[in-house]
Amino acid sequence: MTETVLKVAGVSKRFGGLQALSEVGIEIKKGQVYGLIGPNGAGKTTFFNVITGLYTPDAGSFELGGQAYRPQAVHQVAKTGIARTFQNIRLFADMTALENVMVGRHVRTHSGLLGAVFRTPGFKKEEAEIAARAQELLDYVGIGKYAEFKARTLSYGDQRRLEIARALATDPKLIALDEPAAGMNATEKVVLRELIDRIRNDGRTILLIEHDVKLVMGLCDRVTVLDYGKQIAEGTPAEVQRNEKVIEAYLGANAAHAH
Numbered sequence: 001m002t003e004t005v006l007k008v009a010g011v012s013k014r015f016g017g018l019q020a021l022s023e024v025g026i027e028i029k030k031g032q033v034y035g036l037i038g039p040n041g042a043g044k045t046t047f048f049n050v051i052t053g054l055y056t057p058d059a060g061s062f063e064l065g066g067q068a069y070r071p072q073a074v075h076q077v078a079k080t081g082i083a084r085t086f087q088n089i090r091l092f093a094d095m096t097a098l099e100n101v102m103v104g105r106h107v108r109t110h111s112g113l114l115g116a117v118f119r120t121p122g123f124k125k126e127e128a129e130i131a132a133r134a135q136e137l138l139d140y141v142g143i144g145k146y147a148e149f150k151a152r153t154l155s156y157g158d159q160r161r162l163e164i165a166r167a168l169a170t171d172p173k174l175i176a177l178d179e180p181a182a183g184m185n186a187t188e189k190v191v192l193r194e195l196i197d198r199i200r201n202d203g204r205t206i207l208l209i210e211h212d213v214k215l216v217m218g219l220c221d222r223v224t225v226l227d228y229g230k231q232i233a234e235g236t237p238a239e240v241q242r243n244e245k246v247i248e249a250y251l252g253a254n255a256a257h258a259h
């Protein structure tokens with residue numbers, strides 16, 4: 001049996017009078033790409049924010065790599081082993097690409113603040129190792145030649161890849177990508193798809209929110225569909241595509257957009 005990486009059950013979250021999530025649960029196996037889709041406002045980002053510690057849930061149980069965890073704070077969740085990217089890119093704009101990835105790696109280092117302040121030999125050795133690893137990750141996502149460029153000078157697609165490199169730097173059990181294809185052109189999307197495929201084939205496990213249904217259907221092993229905070233379908237892409245509730249939710253959303 002394949003190992004379960006993330007198992008969450010009964011996640012609920014209310015904002016005032018709005019039930020943003022009602023008892024949502026997913027189980028992601030090692031090596032899977034798991035998709036989270038649904039019309040605008042369905043609760044996808046809220047669900048991401050809950051499992052990564054940005055929002056406190058009203059209810060829910062959480063297990064990562066077979067260990068219960070409480071998603072209380074973003075840095076704790078990162079240490080537990082979930083790394084994420086954001087819908088609105090969050091890089092250190094004036095730091096270089098390499099430095100941005102090095103920051104991600106510091107989640108797993110030991111020298112600490114005093115080592116950094118006094119620049120101890122242990123710290124310097126560790127820094128050199130971190131820089132080398134960061135460069136490897138930049139090469140891996142295909143932007144190695146921009147290592148010394150400031151993050152803000154990179155193209156949109158390259159910034160998204162840089163975010164992925166930074167997430168990988170934490171050696172996560174699960175990498176959570178929040179709309180990685182947003183704002184990308186067709187060519188960039190093809191490259192992104194290849195990258196996500198490669199990350200999976202290298203043994204990583206990925207949770208993906210994505211609006212581009214074609215990308216999700218082509219890439220994901222399993223998909224959960226949310227609508228108004230409720231999980232209306234779960235299964236393989238082929239299964240959810242022919243689910244009546246899913247068809248209705250999307251047709252309804254399209255009809256709403258038309259007005």
Ligand SMILES: Nc1ncnc2c1ncn2[C@@H]1O[C@H](COP(=O)(O)OP(=O)(O)OP(=O)(O)O)[C@@H](O)[C@H]1O
Pocket residue numbers: 015018020038039040041042043044045046047
């Ligand atoms: N911090 C918040 N305070 C109040 N309401 C919120 C908050 N965050 C989200 N919501 C509401 O919860 C609902 C779900 O929003 P969410 O952003 O999770 O949806 P989504 O599926 O990610 O949508 P999109 O595809 O547009 O990003 C929406 O009605 C939204 O307005």
